[in-house]
Amino acid sequence: MAVTIKNIADACNVSRGTVDRALNNRGKINPEKKELILAKAKELGYKPNYIARSLKRGKTNTIGIIVFNLYNEFFSSLINSMEEKAKEKDYHIDLALTHYDKDTEKKCVESMIRRQVDGLILCSVNNKKDYSSWLQKFNIPVVSLANKISNKIPYISVDDRRAMKDATQYVADKGYDRIIYISPPLAYEDTHNIYALKQRFEGFSQVNMEHESIIIESKDYIRELETINILEYKTAILCTSDIYALEVLNYLKEKKIKIPSQVGVMGFDNINMLKYIEPHLTTVSYPIEQIGAIAIDSISQAIENGNKIQNMVITHEIIIGESL
Structure with a gap:
């Protein structure tokens, strides 16, 4: 039979209210009495009844997190950072994957x-005006990451446009005449929310190259690369995700094309697995762990104190590797 607060109160000869304050670390209580209660709870094998607690408080201490998938290490790192921060805040996470499907x-x-759930954190593929209004009707805090939903839904990210403009300028300053820009999600611009990728493309477009750049939007980007004489000019391949850049590195190695003396490669995100890759990839640092922690911190304060969540722009950084 489950041990209850009443059992602990009877064993310690105190009121149930005193036990509740000790177990939940709130209110005034004698430190010695608190230590006695916690020790007795442990001895009896007390397990909190989270359902009853939720009914009493009117909240579940759960934050819903919805992302695209976990194939890209970007999202697994993001989830890991949010789960760790949520645990610190005594929240649980409820995770769901959309696989880029709006419905x-x-x-x-x-x-x-x-x-x-008490709040929602979304990496959304929806961005229609009615979707934003629909989310707001649930009257719980909502934060968007990766893709901005609307001006009415708080958004936490780097300045994707500035980050990609800086990356492109960095490539140009290295003396490359032409950039092959790989961004498969651009093919879904008319049907899906690809706000971050559109911002990056606008940043890329602001930098002039000596020769016309080549834009690859196909998911078969390696096959398209095969149709291009990439050695015609001094060329760099700029990818909007490290995952694409790693595939490009493999392709170039298979073709015996030297990196970076013949072709340069640059990624975006600075995922953890890059430390195992040779040559070390030049990339843009997207502070994944920091953004995840800020999202949880912001939404938990909104849940508990009614704080308004502010848009936040986190600083990016170019990580200099050996691929340019």
Whole structure:
């Protein structure tokens, strides 16, 4: 039979209110008495009844997190940082994956609302005006990462446009005449929210190259690379994700093309696995762990204190490797 607060109160000869204050670390209580109660709870094998606690407080201490998938290390690192920060704040996370499907995303939101999450963090593929209004009607804090949903939904990210403009200028300053720009999600601009990738493309477009750049939007970007004489000019391949850049590195190695003396490569995100790659990839640092922690911190304060969540722009950095 489960041990209750009453059992602990009887064993310690105190009131149930005193036990509740000790177990939940709130209110005034004698330190010695608190230590006695905690020790007795441990001895009896007390386990908190989170359902009852949720009903009493009107919240579940759960934050819903919806991302695209976990194939890209970017998202697994993001989830890991948010889970660690949530644990510090005594919150649990409810995770769902959309696989870039807009209808699936809405179903995930509806499911989490039914499970009474206290707040939502979204990497969204939806951005229509009615979607933003729909999210707001649930009257819980919502934060968007990776893709901005609307001006009415708080957004935490780097300045993607500035970051890619800086990356492109860095490549140009290295003496490359032409850039092959790889960004497969651009093919979905008319149907999906690709706000971050559109911002990056605008940043890229602001830098003039000596020769016309080549834009690759296909998911078969390696096949398209095969149709290009990449040695015609001094060329660098700039990718909007480290995942694409790693595939490009493999392709160039298979073709016996020397990196960076013949072709340069640059990525974006600075995912953890890059430390195992040779040559070390030049990339843009997207502070994933910091953004995840800030998102949890912001939404937990909104849940507990009603604080308004502010848009935040986190500083990026060019990580100099050996691939340019």
